[in-house]
Amino acid sequence: xxxxxxxxxxxxxxxSGKLQVRVLLKSAWxxxxxxxxxxxxxxxxxxxxxxxxxxxxxxxxxxxxxEDATAYVDxxxxxxxxxxxxxxxxxxxxxxxxxIGKITEQMLDVHGSDDxxxxxxxxxxxxxxxxxxxxxxxxxxxxxxxxxxxxxTISHVPDFNVRHKFGLALAGNRSSARETAGCYVFGSGGxxxxxxxxxxxxxxxxxxxGIIFELSGQFALLDNLTAVQKLExxxxxxxxxxxxxxxxxxxxxxxxxxxxVVNIHVFSIFGEPFSVGGTTFVANQEQASFELDDAIxxxxxxxxxxxxxxxxxxxxxxxxxxxxxxxxxxxxILEPAWxxxxxxxxxxxxxxxxxxxxxxxRSKDFExxxxxxxxxxxxxxxxxxxxxxxxxxxxxxxxxxxxNAPYWNFAIRLLRQxxxxxxxxxxxxxPEYQPPIIAVRDPQSEVGAGYVLIDSxxxxxxxxxxxxxxxxxxxRVEMNPNHLLGLNHFDTATPxxxxxxxxxxxxxxxxATLCLETDQHIRIITDRGGSxxxxxxxxxxxxxxxELWYMxxxxxxxxxxxxxxxxxxxxxxxxxxxxxxxxxxxxxxWYSQERAALQLSLANLVDWSPPGSYVAGVGTSxxxxxxxxxxxxxxxxxxxxxxxxxxxxxxxxxAGFTDVPGMSDLRSVGREFHRHERDIRExxxxxxxxxxxxxxxxxxxxxxxxxxYRSVTDELNGEIDVQAVKSDNTLIGxxxxxxxxx
Numbered sequence: 001x002x003x004x005x006x007x008x009x010x011x012x013x014x015x016s017g018k019l020q021v022r023v024l025l026k027s028a029w030x031x032x033x034x035x036x037x038x039x040x041x042x043x044x045x046x047x048x049x050x051x052x053x054x055x056x057x058x059x060x061x062x063x064x065x066x067e068d069a070t071a072y073v074d075x076x077x078x079x080x081x082x083x084x085x086x087x088x089x090x091x092x093x094x095x096x097x098x099x100i101g102k103i104t105e106q107m108l109d110v111h112g113s114d115d116x117x118x119x120x121x122x123x124x125x126x127x128x129x130x131x132x133x134x135x136x137x138x139x140x141x142x143x144x145x146x147x148x149x150x151x152x153t154i155s156h157v158p159d160f161n162v163r164h165k166f167g168l169a170l171a172g173n174r175s176s177a178r179e180t181a182g183c184y185v186f187g188s189g190g191x192x193x194x195x196x197x198x199x200x201x202x203x204x205x206x207x208x209x210g211i212i213f214e215l216s217g218q219f220a221l222l223d224n225l226t227a228v229q230k231l232e233x234x235x236x237x238x239x240x241x242x243x244x245x246x247x248x249x250x251x252x253x254x255x256x257x258x259x260x261v262v263n264i265h266v267f268s269i270f271g272e273p274f275s276v277g278g279t280t281f282v283a284n285q286e287q288a289s290f291e292l293d294d295a296i297x298x299x300x301x302x303x304x305x306x307x308x309x310x311x312x313x314x315x316x317x318x319x320x321x322x323x324x325x326x327x328x329x330x331x332x333i334l335e336p337a338w339x340x341x342x343x344x345x346x347x348x349x350x351x352x353x354x355x356x357x358x359x360x361x362r363s364k365d366f367e368x369x370x371x372x373x374x375x376x377x378x379x380x381x382x383x384x385x386x387x388x389x390x391x392x393x394x395x396x397x398x399x400x401x402x403x404n405a406p407y408w409n410f411a412i413r414l415l416r417q418x419x420x421x422x423x424x425x426x427x428x429x430x431p432e433y434q435p436p437i438i439a440v441r442d443p444q445s446e447v448g449a450g451y452v453l454i455d456s457x458x459x460x461x462x463x464x465x466x467x468x469x470x471x472x473x474x475x476r477v478e479m480n481p482n483h484l485l486g487l488n489h490f491d492t493a494t495p496x497x498x499x500x501x502x503x504x505x506x507x508x509x510x511x512a513t514l515c516l517e518t519d520q521h522i523r524i525i526t527d528r529g530g531s532x533x534x535x536x537x538x539x540x541x542x543x544x545x546x547e548l549w550y551m552x553x554x555x556x557x558x559x560x561x562x563x564x565x566x567x568x569x570x571x572x573x574x575x576x577x578x579x580x581x582x583x584x585x586x587x588x589x590w591y592s593q594e595r596a597a598l599q600l601s602l603a604n605l606v607d608w609s610p611p612g613s614y615v616a617g618v619g620t621s622x623x624x625x626x627x628x629x630x631x632x633x634x635x636x637x638x639x640x641x642x643x644x645x646x647x648x649x650x651x652x653x654x655a656g657f658t659d660v661p662g663m664s665d666l667r668s669v670g671r672e673f674h675r676h677e678r679d680i681r682e683x684x685x686x687x688x689x690x691x692x693x694x695x696x697x698x699x700x701x702x703x704x705x706x707x708x709y710r711s712v713t714d715e716l717n718g719e720i721d722v723q724a725v726k727s728d729n730t731l732i733g734x735x736x737x738x739x740x741x742x
Contacts, residue, residue: 020089020090020091021041021087021088021089021098021605021638022035022037022087022088022090023035023036023039023040023041023057023085023086023087023088024036024085024086024088024258025039025083025084025085025086026083026084027080027083027084028084028210029084029210029211029259030210033086033258033259036078038059038060038064038066038075039057039058039059039078040057040058040059040060040638041055041056041057041087041099041636041638042055042056042057042058042637042638042639043055043056043635043636043637043638043639044056044087044098044099044635044636044638045633045634045635046099046129046253046610046611046633046634046635047129047253047611047632047633048246048251048252048253048611048612048630048631048632048633049131049237049240049241049244049246049251049252049253050237050241051632051633052128052129052131052132052135052237053099053101053128053129053131053254054101054126054127054128054129055085055087055099055101055126055127055128056124056125056126056127057085057103057124057125057126057127058122058123058124058125059075059077059078059122059123059124059125060075060121060122060123061075061076061077061119061120061121061122061123062074062075062111062113062114062118062119062120062121063114063116063118063120074118077108077123078123078125081103081106081123081125082102082103082104082106083102083103084100084101084102084103085100085101085102085103085125085127086099086100086258087099087100087636088258089605089607091607096257096607097256097257097258098607098636099129099636100129100130100256100258101127101128101129101130101132102127102128102130102132102133103125103126103127104126104127104128104132105125105126106123106124106125106126107123107124107126108121108122108123108124109121109122109123109124129254130211130254130256130262131237131254132237133208133211134207134208134213134235134236134237134240135235135236135237135238136208136235137206137207137208137235137236138206138233138234138235138236139157139202139206139231139232139233139234139235139236139239140155140157140232140233141153141154141155141156141157142154142156142157142158142185142186143185143186143201143205144185144186144187145175145179145185145186145187145188145189151179151180151181151185156232157231157232157233158173158186159173159228159229159230160173160174160193160198160228160229160230160231161173161174161192161193161226161227161228161229162228163228170192170226170227170228171190171192172189172190172191172192172193173186173187173188173190173193174186174187174189174191174192174193174197175187175189175191176189176190176191177189181204181205182200182204183197183200183201183204183205184197184200184201185201192226193226193229194222194223194224194225194226195222195223195225195226195227195229195243195244196215196219196220196222196223196225198229198231198239198243199215199219199222199239199240199243199244199264200215202231202236202239202240203215203236203264206236207236211262212260212261212262213261213262213263213264214261214262214263214264215263215264215266216255216263216264216265216266217252217263217265217266217267217285217612218250218266218267218268218282218284218285219264219266221249221250221266221268221282222243222244222250222266225243225248229242229243240252240264244264244266246269246650247650249268249269249270249281250266250267250268250269251266251267251269251612251630251632252264252265252266252267252612253265253267253610253611253612255610265612267284267285267286267612267613267614267630268281268282268283268284268285269284269614269629269630269649269650270282270283270284271283271284271287271614271616271628274589281586283614284612284613284614284630286610286612286613286614287613287614287615287616288608288609288613288614288615288616289615289616289617289618289619290600290615290617290618290619291619291620291621292618292619292620293620293621297602297603297604298600298601298602298603299601299602299603299642300599300600300601301598301599301600301601301618302598302599302600303596303597303598303618303625303627304596304597304598304599305594305595305596306594306595306596306597306649307594309590309591309593309594309595310528310537310591310592310593310594311528311536311537311538311539311591312527312528312529312532312533312536312537312538313525313526313527313528313532313533313536313537313538313539314525314526314528314538314539314541314584314587314588314591315523315524315525315538315539315540315541316523316524316526316541316543316580316583316584316587317521317522317523317524317540317541317542317543317546317580318521318522318523318542318543318544318545318546318547318548318576318580319521319522319544319545319546319547319548320517320518320519320520320521320522321390321393321517321518321520321521321522321548321549321550322415322419322515322516322517322518322547322548322549322550323389323390323515323516323518323550323551323552324418324419324420324513324514324515324549324550324551324552324555324573325383325389325513325514325551325552325555326383326384326511326512326513326514326552326554326555326556326566327375327384327511327512327514328384328510328511328512329373329507329508329509329510330384330508330509331383331384332376332379333375333376333379333383333384334373334374334375334376334510334512335373335374335375335376336372336373336507337368337372337373337374337472337474338368338369338370338372342366342368342369343369343370343489345365345366346361346366346369346370346482346483347490347493347497348495348497349361351498353498354498354499354500355500357497357498357499358481358499358500358501361481361482361483361499362480362481366482367476367478367482368476369482369483370482370483370484370485370486370489370490370507371464371476371477371478371479371482371485371507372469372474372475372476372477373474373475373477373507373510373512374469374472374473374474374475375409375412375414375473375474375516376409377409378409379409380404381404381407382404383552383553383554384554385553385554387401387552387553387554387570388401388402388403388404388552389404389518389552390404390405390407390518390519390520391403391404391405391550391570392404392405392520393405393520393521393522393523393548395523395524395525396524396525397522397523397524397577397580397581399550399572401570405518405519405520406519406520407518407519408519409473411473412472412473412516413470413473413516413517414436414468414469414470414473414474414475414514414515414516415468415514415515415516415517416435416436416468417433417434417435417515418433418434418435418436418437418513418514418515419433419515419549419551419573419574420433420434420557420573421433421434422434435455435466436466436468436475436512436513436514436515437453437512437513437556437557437558437559438453438454438455438466438475438477438510438511438512438513439451439452439453439454439510439511439512439556439559439564440452440454440485440505440506440507440509440510440511441505441506441509442458442461442504442505443487443505443506444461444504445458445562447561447562448561448562448563449562449563449564450562451511451559451562451563451564452559452562453559454466454477454505454510461504462479462484462504462505463479464477464478464479464484464485465477465478466478468514473516475512475514477507477510481499481501483497483499483501483503484501484503484504484505485503485504485505485506485507485510486503486506486507487503487504487505487506488503488506488508489503489506489507489508490503491503511556511564513555513556513557522546522547522548522576522577522580523580524577524580524581524583524584526584526585526587526588528588528592539587539591541583541587543576543579543580543583546576546577546579546580547574547576548572548574548575548576548577549572549573549574549575550570550571550572550573551567551570551571551572551573552570553567553568553569553570554566554567554568555567595628595629595649596625596626596627596628596629596647596649597627597629597646597647597648597649598615598618598627598629598645598646598647599644599645599646599647600618600644600645600646601642601643601644601645602642602643602644602645603641603642604641604642604643605636605638605641605642605643606643609631609634609645610631610634611630611631611632611633611634612630612631613630613631614628614629614630614631615627615628615629615630615631615647616628627647629647629648629649630647630648630649631645631646631647632646632647632648633645633646633648634646
């Protein structure tokens with residue numbers, strides 16, 4: 001990390017306009033503001049989400065000589081301090097609100113009494129921004145469309161949108177039309193909730209009494225975001241932080257004039273509009289560059305440059321490719337999963353008669369004989385026709401169907417479902433997927449080629465149950481008894497085995513359509529500059545639910561009237577590579593430049609560049625530094641008469657811009673530790689400005705910590721990360737500490 005200071009310019013007669021400050025109070029939001037003379041603001045923070053704005057005030061009581069008076073007056077503590085509070089400023093443009101919130105805490109700093117016995121001291125008040133009110137109301141019930149034009153409530157909050165198994169697309173549970181309240185509710189229309197729909201619904205039905213919050217700014221961007229949202233039990237503030245997520249290129253802050261509607265101002269974190277894969281990302285609408293040539297009140301302008309976001313290679317990868325193919329015993333792909341000793345013990349269990357022998361054969365000791373077939377350890381991942389089952393995925397995501405990718409036969413896992421949907425019985429219903437298709441030659445069949453499905457043959461013929469065995473790449477066709485599949489094996493054994501049930505099918509004629517996970521991920525690889533380096537720094541973006549379902553040529557997909565239907569050509573049954581290419585393009589743009597953060601300190605109180613606005617650059621006529629980040633915090637120190645403006649940046653969740661679930665932390669690469677680390681960081685940002693209530697007699701609340709730990713403090717952002725380490729300095733895991741910092 002490089003830090004470059006922009007030094008103060010030569011003294012100039014031009015200064016920023018100074019602000020006159022006063023404090024006003026009112027008990028109800030709908031009431032009138034009343035000035036409270038001599039209530040002094042000490043410091044005020046105005047933040048973007050997920051942080052909470054905060055301000056401190058002091059009221060001196062006792063025998064007081066005010067600065068504009070000539071005689072002492074007796075002041076008493078404010079009796080009802082828990083009111084809405086406004087810090088109002090006046091400049092050449094008139095009066096307007098600088099900071100608005102609500103007082104929630106007070107502390108009396110008692111100084112004793114004066115010579116006349118009158119109490120004296122300081123009444124210190126703490127107020128939080130209006131977003132704190134949103135954190136006091138939870139989402140614990142839902143409004144549903146029970147009939148056309150009728151809305152009822154239930155005490156359960158369903159997930160907004162649902163996603164069924166096997167990586168299907170979102171299924172909506174939103175009403176088709178807006179209700180009389182002006183927003184959507186839960187309904188059976190099948191429409192998908194966007195993040196904007198959800199936010200409007202929450203603000204309509206769950207917001208605090210007596211005050212109206214509405215979306216403003218670039219809130220239309222929320223229409224581009226759809227996902228499954230689980231919000232039951234969350235507060236409105238927590239829900240907004242999930243819906244308007246800076247990891248997805250958006251942010252929010254509150255803006256209000258002090259009366260009427262409070263605006264939840266949504267903004268973009270990008271400085272310029274751009275399009276990737278047909279998706280357009282708009283620019284922040286409030287942008288400025290700071291020129292400091294004539295500003296003599298600049299105390300410091302620090303630009304923190306961060307190259308940790310630069311990568312030579314970006315790999316965007318989804319799940320392992322699924323491949324569907326047909327195997328058979330005759331082709332050598334499938335082989336018996338029992339040995340000769342097990343078969344001989346099955347043939348001659350040594351019972352007194354055939355009934356006793358058949359009973360013994362039903363034991364678990366013999367469940368593999370004639371029933372279990374596995375992928376051969378020597379299989380070369382070619383079909384019986386010589387076509388690759390695991391075609392190579394090139395760095396650009398294209399398939400090379402002339403060769404197999406490297407494979408490992410040790411840990412083959414057969415899936416319990418094929419990527420072939422069953423016929424849906426209802427229009428609009430979610431499809432179900434077929435189990436492995438197992439066909440066997442029935443010597444008694446006179447229809448077609450004589451093949452029947454092993455789990456649904458002619459009602460007069462024996463049927464079995466197909467069970468994939470996950471741990472060894474095998475299938476078990478369970479029949480009672482096993483040797484129903486032993487035709488030409490059981491009945492030809494010497495000496496002749498005893499059994500009351502003759503064999504019917506020959507396991508050697510089994511043909512099976514199976515699906516397995518290959519040993520390669522669906523992935524897109526991009527190199528900065530277009531060419532790979534010898535030892536590139538690499539970022540892996542894991543998109544777990546991005547799938548590629550491949551069907552090898554000449555795959556059996558149907559058995560009917562004794563005949564097998566083959567799909568002659570290879571097919572891609574599901575292809576999420578376009579989404580990965582979109583993510584790769586966006587990631588390449590985002591991670592190809594260094595990020596910057598600005599801390600600008602002024603020896604004055606100023607009200608320009610509110611949180612949520614975009615700072616393009618800062619400098620003078622002889623030096624200009626690109627910033628390109630959003631104002632995330634402004635702090636006014638009213639005692640020192642200073643203003644500090646901070647911009648910040650976040651890791652962009654480029655995977656979150658597409659309808660692919662499960663992705664929230666780019667650096668995690670699927671590792672649980674990093675997911676927890678991000679959650680802890682967001683928790684710290686959320687509670688960073690909220691008070692911690694201490695138990696009686698205690699100085700704080702802390703979790704149990706290992707004896708060895710290290711703490712990394714980022715003073716600019718007010719974040720503290722405490723990580724447990726072993727004696728060799730390797731990480732054990734993150735630890736949260738809640739307490740009062742000095």
